[in-house]
Amino acid sequence: MKFSIAAKRIMFLIVVIGIWQFIYSLNIFEAIVFPSPITVATALYEGFTSGDLVKALGASFKHLLFGMSLAILFGTIIGVILGKSKQADETAGMYLIALQSIPSIVWVPLAIMLFGFTEFSVIFVVVLGGTFVMAINVRSAIQNVSPQLIRAAKTMGTQGLRLFYRVEVPAGIPYFMTGIRLAWAFSWRALMAGELLSNGPGLGYSLSYAQDYARMDQVIGIIIIIGVIGAIVDHFVFSKLEHTVMKRWGLLR
Amino acid sequence: MLLKLQNVGKTFIDKQKHTSFEVFSDIDLTIAENQFVSILGPSGCGKSTLLSMVAGLENTTEGSITLEKREIKKPGPDRGMVFQQPSLFPWLDVKGNVTFPLKKSMNKQQAELEADYFLKLVQLSKFKHHYIYELSGGMQQRVAIARALAMNPKVLLMDEPFGALDEQTRHILQDKLLEIWQQTKKTILFVTHSIHEAIKLSDRIIVMGTRPGRIISDITIDFPRPRDRENQQVITLEKKIMNLLKTEINKVLKEELADEIQHSS
Ligand SMILES: Nc1ncnc2c1ncn2[C@@H]1O[C@H](COP(=O)(O)OP(=O)(O)O)[C@@H](O)[C@H]1O
Numbered sequence A: 001m002k003f004s005i006a007a008k009r010i011m012f013l014i015v016v017i018g019i020w021q022f023i024y025s026l027n028i029f030e031a032i033v034f035p036s037p038i039t040v041a042t043a044l045y046e047g048f049t050s051g052d053l054v055k056a057l058g059a060s061f062k063h064l065l066f067g068m069s070l071a072i073l074f075g076t077i078i079g080v081i082l083g084k085s086k087q088a089d090e091t092a093g094m095y096l097i098a099l100q101s102i103p104s105i106v107w108v109p110l111a112i113m114l115f116g117f118t119e120f121s122v123i124f125v126v127v128l129g130g131t132f133v134m135a136i137n138v139r140s141a142i143q144n145v146s147p148q149l150i151r152a153a154k155t156m157g158t159q160g161l162r163l164f165y166r167v168e169v170p171a172g173i174p175y176f177m178t179g180i181r182l183a184w185a186f187s188w189r190a191l192m193a194g195e196l197l198s199n200g201p202g203l204g205y206s207l208s209y210a211q212d213y214a215r216m217d218q219v220i221g222i223i224i225i226i227g228v229i230g231a232i233v234d235h236f237v238f239s240k241l242e243h244t245v246m247k248r249w250g251l252l253r
Numbered sequence B: 001m002l003l004k005l006q007n008v009g010k011t012f013i014d015k016q017k018h019t020s021f022e023v024f025s026d027i028d029l030t031i032a033e034n035q036f037v038s039i040l041g042p043s044g045c046g047k048s049t050l051l052s053m054v055a056g057l058e059n060t061t062e063g064s065i066t067l068e069k070r071e072i073k074k075p076g077p078d079r080g081m082v083f084q085q086p087s088l089f090p091w092l093d094v095k096g097n098v099t100f101p102l103k104k105s106m107n108k109q110q111a112e113l114e115a116d117y118f119l120k121l122v123q124l125s126k127f128k129h130h131y132i133y134e135l136s137g138g139m140q141q142r143v144a145i146a147r148a149l150a151m152n153p154k155v156l157l158m159d160e161p162f163g164a165l166d167e168q169t170r171h172i173l174q175d176k177l178l179e180i181w182q183q184t185k186k187t188i189l190f191v192t193h194s195i196h197e198a199i200k201l202s203d204r205i206i207v208m209g210t211r212p213g214r215i216i217s218d219i220t221i222d223f224p225r226p227r228d229r230e231n232q233q234v235i236t237l238e239k240k241i242m243n244l245l246k247t248e249i250n251k252v253l254k255e256e257l258a259d260e261i262q263h264s265s
């Protein structure tokens, strides 16, 4: 039998929910640690209708927007400097990998000590989460411009700054796109880490709040929201964008 | 005299390994306006290097290259270059690629008129809004030719421009290039390793030898085009060049073989 991809995914989901419901109805676990799908759905519904979750989502997206914009900006500046100057790259390039390998949750205590339990702390963590991966990709973008394209541009009398913004920048767009996509992925994780330990508002804060009140239905509901948003943004925004760029740049066939 | 190479030599220096490699020396060559000149030679003899030096992409280590008495120091729009790979910008459409070199010297409208003219010349008017990935190799190379011509260069430099194309496309583009050359009266310096291509196209063939790279023969072709493969004059000339190159190619093979024996013993 042949099903469309969407049909397969929906069937898989129904099966998972079915198993969940089945285990719930066996009554092995207490309802408080193992809520039914319907309880979770109700918790989500109530969260949205009361406006609590809407507010939390709004705050989270605000943090993300500020944090990611700054991460992209800083990452691009660092990446261009390291990509353009061999000297700078030899001096500081290694540390970029080191910084990138630090999990963002590690920055949370630092942020709280510096800025207290403020929204600024959350944004700070988001910025650190996205900057380094962006910088690494922008550096690659600059370093991997095809020398043949540069030669061709030079024979047309293009040089210096013009060569940079008319050839090197557009030639690096595919790496740049990958950088933004990864910056989003890392910033999104950093955002949750930051908010979890913040004083709200935000989705991460709502999650820790639900935990404090032992509301497993809300905890699961929010985890679902976080996963769904991650998947939707990646699939509908970044994958599509990256695909379009890759195709245009002749990197797909 | 338009283009003049005097005692030109090129040595590549590897700073890390402290070695140097002389590609050629004492190249003397004078090319007149409107001439179609081919440079023919075995691979590795320095054809691309020589052309890059005329383009200004490589510096000369000895001698001088002058275009209309002005010494060539860096690339410039008075010399258009077509490479073996089309080297087009994928983020621009066909028209954008052709107007790319014009942005500095003319306004948008003028640039577009120029582009339209040259795209018509290479018969790609219908594709001006297409992106590069949508074009075949032959079409891409035609865009590259239109782009180089649109700058209105004094010399058109072509480095094995049809080398990566299939036989049939290559023949069509060779005919097209001759047509364009006759229409635009450009001076063309054309690098190839195909004897037949050189004979079919050129007024003059510079035959290069290798190890060290040098000019071994300067042949003026004075019989008319089109030059059919079966034409007796073509066959005679082809044989003559073949013999010239045979010694060169054998030399390369012998050296490589000697190297091989040395390394394996
Ligand atoms: N940038 C470079 N550095 C060192 N050696 C080079 C460089 N470019 C070309 N060469 C050498 O110069 C010789 C001539 O190369 P090239 O001009 O590409 O030959 P052709 O185009 O005739 O095949 C070759 O032996 C090649 O290895």
Ligand SMILES: [Mg+2]
Binding pocket: B047, B048, B049
């Ligand atoms: Mg070559």
